[in-house]
Amino acid sequence: MNQDIYVVIEHLRGQVADISYLMLVGARALAQTTGGEVIAVLLGHDAQGLANNMAANKVLYVDHPALAEFTSDAYQKTLAGLIREREPRAVLFASSSIGADVSGVLSARLNLPLISSCQSFSADGRPISQICGGKIMAESDLPDTTTLLTMIPGGYKPEEGQSGKAPEIIKMEAPSLDNLRVTLKQYIEPEAGDVDISKEPIIISVGRGIQNQDNIEIAEELAKALGGVVAASRPVVDQGWMSTSRLVGKSGKKVKPKIYLALGISGAPEHVEGMGESEVIIAINTDTNAPIFNVAKYGTTIDLFDLVPALTEKLREIKKA
Amino acid sequence: MPFRETFWNIPHWAEIGQYVLGLLTILVFAYGVFRRVKRWRMGKPEKRLDRIGERLWSVLVDAFGQVRTAQDAYAGIMHLTIFWGMVALFIGTALATVDWDVTHLFFGFQFLINGAYILYELILDIFGVLLLIGLGMAVYRRYFIRPSRLQSATAWQKALTQNFDRDDAYALVMLTLITLSGYFVEGLRIAVSKPEWAPWSPVGNALASWFIATGDPTNRTLHLTLWTIHILVAFVLIASIPFTKLFHILAAPLNIFFCTIQPAGTLIAARNDDQIGVKEWRDFSWKQLLDFEACVRCGRCQDNCPAFASGASLSPRNLIISLKTHLWDTSSGHKLHGDVISSKELWACTSCRACVQVCPVYVDHLASIIDMRRYLVNEGEVDALLQKTLANLGRYGNSFGQSERMRAKWTQPIQPVIKDARKEAVEYLWFVGDYASYHVMFSDITRKTAQVFQKADLNFGILYDAERNTGNDVRRVGEEGLFESLVEKNTAAMDKCKYNAIITTDPHSYNTLKNEYSANGNHRLVFHYTELLDQLIASGKLQFNRKLDYRVTYHDPCYLGRYNGIYDAPRRVIRALGCDLIEMPRHGDRAFCCGAGGGKIWMEEQPDVKERPAESRVREAAGMSGVSTLVTTCPKDLVMFRDAVKTAGLEEKILVKDLIELVHEAL
Amino acid sequence: MNIVALFKLVPDLVEELEIDQNGTALNTDFLRLIINEFDDHAIEQAILLKERSGARVSVLGPDIEGADDVLYTAASKGADQVIKLTGDFQGKANNHAMARAVASTLKELQADLILTGVQANTDLDGSMGALLAEYLDMPYVGYVSGVNTVDGKVVARKEYPGGLVAEMEIKLPAVLGIQAAEQPPRYVAVSKVRQAMKTATIEERPLAEADLSGGSTIHRMFKPEAGTRAEMIEGSADEVAARLVGIFKEIGVL
Ligand SMILES: Cc1cc2nc3c(=O)[nH]c(=O)nc-3n(C[C@H](O)[C@H](O)[C@H](O)COP(=O)(O)OP(=O)(O)OC[C@H]3O[C@@H](n4cnc5c(N)ncnc54)[C@H](O)[C@@H]3O)c2cc1C
Ligand code: SF4
Ligand code: SF4
Secondary structure, three states: OOOOEEEEOOEEOOEEOHHHHHHHHHHHHHHHHHOOOEEEEEEEOOOHHHHHHEOOOEEEEEEOHHHOOOOHHHHHHHHHHHHHHHOOOEEEEEOOOOHHHHHHHHHHHHOOOEEEEEEEEOOOOOEEEEEHHHOEEEEEOOOOOOEEEEEOOOOOOHHHHEOOOOOEEEEEOOOOOOOOOEEEEEEEOOOOOOOOHHHOOEEEEEOHHHOOHHHHHHHHHHHHHHOOEEEEOHHHHHOOOOOHHHEEOOOOEOOOOOEEEEEOOOOOHHHHHHHOOOOEEEEEOOOOOOOHHHHOOEEEOOOHHHHHHHHHHHHHHHHHO | OOEOOOOOOOOHHHHHHHHHHHHHHHHHHHHHHHHHHHHHOOOEOOOOOOOHHHHHHHHHHHHHOOOOHHHOHHHHHHHHHHHHHHHHHHHHHHHHHHHHHHHHHHHOOOOOEHHHHHHHHHHHHHHHHHHHHHHHHHHHHHHHHOOHHHOOOOHHHHHOOOOHHHHHHHHHHHHHHHHHHHHHHHHHHHHHHOOOOHHHOHHHHHHHHHHHHHOHHHHHHHHHHHHHHHHHHHHHHHHHHHHOHHHHHHHHHHHHHOOOOOOOOOOOOOOOOOOOOOOOHHHOEHHHHHHHHHOOOOOHHHHOOHHHHOOOOOOHHHHHHHHHHHHOOHHHOOOOEOOOEOHHHHHHOOOOOHHHHHOOOOOOHHHHHHHHHHHHHHOOOOOHHHHHHHHHHHHHOOOOOOOHHHOOHHHOOOOOOOEEOOOOOOOEEEEOOHHHHHOHHHHHHHHHHHHHHHHOOOOEEEOHHHOOOOOHHHHHHOOHHHHHHHHHHHHHHHHOOOOOEEEEOOHHHHHHHHHOOEEOOEEOOEEEHHHHHHHHHHOOOOOOOOOOOOEEEEOOOOOOOOOOOOOHHHHHHHHHOOOEEOOOOOOHHHOOOOOOOOOHHHOOOOOOOOOOHHHHHHHHHHOOOOOOEEEEOOHHHHHHHHHHHHHOOOOOOOEEEEHHHHHHHHO | OEEEEEOOEEEOOOOOOOEOOOOOOEOHHHOOEEEOHHHHHHHHHHHHHHHHHOOEEEEEEEOOOOHHHHHHHHHHHOOOEEEEEEOOOOOOOOHHHHHHHHHHHHHHOOOOEEEEEOOOOOOOOOOHHHHHHHHOOOOEEEEEEEEEEEOOEEEEEEEOHHHOEEEEEEEOOEEEEEOOOOOOOOOOOHHHHHHHHHHOOEEEEEOOOOOOOOOOOEEEEEOOOOOOOOEEOOOOHHHHHHHHHHHHHHHOOO
16 A cells, blocks of 8 residues: 555546535545545546646546446446555545445445545544534544545635646556446536526525615626526515525425525524525625525624625636736 | 185185195105105115204204304395294184184084184284295395395206296295285185274285275175185195205204204214215215205305305305205216316315304204215325325324424423423323424414413413324315324323313314323313413412413404304403403404314415405404404414415514413513 | 434534543533434435335434434335344444444345445545445445436446446445435324334344544544634735635635
8 A cells, every 4th residue: 555645536528626626625635644645546538638737746537438328337436446556545536426326336346445525634634524414523434544535625625736737647548448337328417597596506595685676686786797697585585686596495496505694684584494504604694693694604793785796806806806 | 703714705616625635735745855865765764863952952952943044134134024924814714724624524613703713814914025025035135135145046057957037036926916816815805795893904904905996796796716826835835845945944953953963063973884975966964965955045055154255266145046946956977076076176174163163054064074075085185295294294293294302392491391291190180282382483472371381370381292282173174084093193192191170272183182082981181271361360379470461352263262162261361461352343253264264274275265364353453443453262373373474464463372372471 | 125324423513512621532521313314325325226116225324312213214115124222332433334234234134235325424534335235245335316226237327526427237235325316205293203112123133343543543633723713814805805816715716
């Protein structure tokens, strides 16, 4: 076993997922405690270019037509050989539709330990996992053998996993990928139409504090600047100011975005039912005692009509810069 | 000597023919009734013969006295005149028959002579006029005023073989014919025989004056012709009773006699056989089938239904008509669920009981609606929100899906600490309820309730985390099994406590605890907090330091008012506070439901709703001049109305408060 | 076709979770266990497949408090066989151990298709499905939200972020990690479950000896943060806006 940390790069239809860069940052933190290198592992077909901006010491690139699109069987076979042969200290996978399909199977096939849902590493290199819906953190020992890990976002910043300097890319031989048990038949694109707020990572939600339909404009401006969509509490939808598809709560949609910015929403349980599980809730409400502050992570009692334009302005400046 | 030769101008063959026809009529009538009864008996068994005295009393009051019918002025007068007009004429005919064919024929003795006869003629003539007035009112209403409650048959019903319009018209035409032909027969008889007591038959006498000029042989022929018509119409009418709308003459008193006699708040338990709930028409009990047949399509239920008023697809009238139609259309292959009754209709009902309260023939719409819901629940056909709520109720014992350990969180700041009724004996066991325990809007109000109790030196305690939702609305949703399991859990907790009586915040809990939870067969002693406050004020234990001079109006919660008849206690408390109480047009037993009951508050909103019941209600309250506050005594009302005040944009005009907030303020 | 749906019980997050004295595990005294919601979807998907194209459905889970309820509920939904695995599950059993132990039972059942939830909130060593697949030498596909069977194969809808779906064809026998059934798990009336308690029998099968290798050893467990109330940001509109921009950056949305 060597001391290198491998990161299995996740990409879909020509696009590297953010989590891959985030894992490179995590791998760097771990590598510092083990004294090894950070090595990205990229599987694909004509996909070498994807590796150019990765903040890794090296990239191991396996090219094969059967790896053009993800299928669990092909990935498993390829990675099993590679890990067995190279015996790194640890291999990081994303806790995602791709990483989770591969990591578990490999753990069983190679008889290697697996630690899942790691958000970060402690100073002495112990993986810290988030379990029980984020209510509990578990810090595990890193076993004395090649260890597989799956990672979730939140601990590191993906931007730091990118670098202006292209890493050294080492081409690897693919194993025989015949007789696969799993094959991709086709992709089905998401339906077009009104945005599905339950799938949006950034939601600006407006409540009665917005006062009238014309004022929704300022929320839309903010959403544009931040790259999110506008949703609403029930009174706003009831007034016909926004369509029902944007309603959050008991009688509307349940959303779990990364950021839920509540503008002038009191936080009635019927509303919280729909957004309480958002990752970060930021509440803007002039009433210090509004219950929304009991579920929000950050809050402010500034008048939304003062704050929102100021915030939009700041975001625009950043974009321009 | 004033008397009437009964078969004056009637040849013998006609007299004989009349009796033959009469016999035939009776046979047809009997067959018709038999056919109906046979169909009812295809329903599930149910015992309805207890408390005969009370049942007979109901028949007396509402079948003969028609007290309920009379509660609607126009329709009441209309129906009373037709009903009593027909009854009088029927009795008159019967008396004449007895007089002639029994006492005269066999004993040579007549009683309709002299003064008795004159009185008889006069009374019959007057009732005939009343009957015509009633019929005129009916025609005017049905064909000229055309109130919506008589119109809205659905396309489905219209397409069916039963043509209600023809049925309605038939009854009116036949009754009018029989009355008019009767008068003409009388008039012609008087025109020919010119008795000196003729003025005692004012209508007949007036008609006679038209015919006097016509002369005798013609008049005799005319008389015989009209007599024949009169007799034929009468027999056809009688024979057709079991085949037309007129059947309500029999079905209504029967339905009233067999009505649900237990308290309004005690729902009939789900029938415990293989089929849970009603899947097909034969799963209804015979009494429910009788319900459908007794309906006269008057539409009063529809007029009072909050679901219908909100634009939802439910009309209790249409529901009953559909069921009745289906009852005679069972071979067509129409399915009860889906073709005849939609699940949307069933889920629109708030269980407010307004329909049952006003139905003149005692139809119990709710029993049937809930029986059909029981089937849907058993098939898992509930909307996502309701499903989640039921799962929460099953798992946590509350509709909020919160831990039972959070149930008494609201008590934290209260000093002295509220007693744990599981640990020490108390006089009153306070059943707080889900909304009052968990809803953030309510926790402050619940604390105020506790403070008021403490101020009145009440010895009370709560069940803390052992309390569960009482299941009142779970049961009305149709989830009988879950209701039973909630009852078991609450009963187990309560049985471990020592207390004299239960007090509740929530009228829904109040209803089921009082009427559906029984301790060893005995009903528990349960008070709603308004009843208790009323007692405390009366006995001087609760005194106010401040006089509130607000002008308020009061909303009667369905489960306090219509279900349990508590109308006065909260009003006395309001007045004791010094408030000026103004009644809304819809108050007391006609109070308009807030739309939350029967589990509606746990369901997704139906898209066809135009004006939510709660909005209609707060608009009504805000429209009362000078009224600043809408007072309620039900946590669900408070949540619904405060929401509605916002959505209706009435925040400037009206405040919604629980009575306890005012009481607390006045202390 | 034999379909087996596997479930496990996980802590109910509605309750306040406590960590035990050693600081390395959850305090089980106050734990309320409920079915892992994704496993519930797996059971539903199995029943849907049975209703659509006929199959024999077995539902299988560990014998812990709450398991009977899950099994009777499954029986009233239409499961043909309900089994609980008896043995010692005290604390330590990780997914590796469970998967190894369950594998032999699944071989006995001659499962063609094994459905299990894509993950559970207590997973610390990967998900059951993936491990199990490998121990049984079957293919695995997770994040599945719909399954169809076509002669000897299944076609599964695999979900990617942003609503993209891949149709994967998988040879049987196979294991699928279900994220969502084609329709949410149906409601089962309490009376139906009670009925099932009278008519269905829960089979008991002993679980093989637990081999814990492959899992993690917890060094310490802790709660992320204490405060429940929002951190209040004070200052002028501009200052607050600047702070919010900082927060957006921390979260990584800028
Ligand atoms: C059965 C039922 C189902 C329901 N379902 C839903 C649902 O699905 N979704 C939903 O949202 N609601 C639902 N509700 C309604 C819910 O109870 C609340 O009424 C609603 O969420 C309140 O919306 P709000 O917070 O926008 O309005 P409010 O409660 O009126 O809150 C407005 C807030 O804005 C603040 N504010 C005012 N002006 C400003 C300003 N200038 N700057 C900053 N803050 C300001 C105020 O302090 C206040 O806290 C339901 C209710 C019922 C009874
Ligand atoms: S109970 Fe109320 S809502 Fe239901 S049908 Fe009757 S009147 Fe309508
Ligand atoms: S059910 Fe009763 S109130 Fe309703 S239409 Fe029929 S008779 Fe009238």
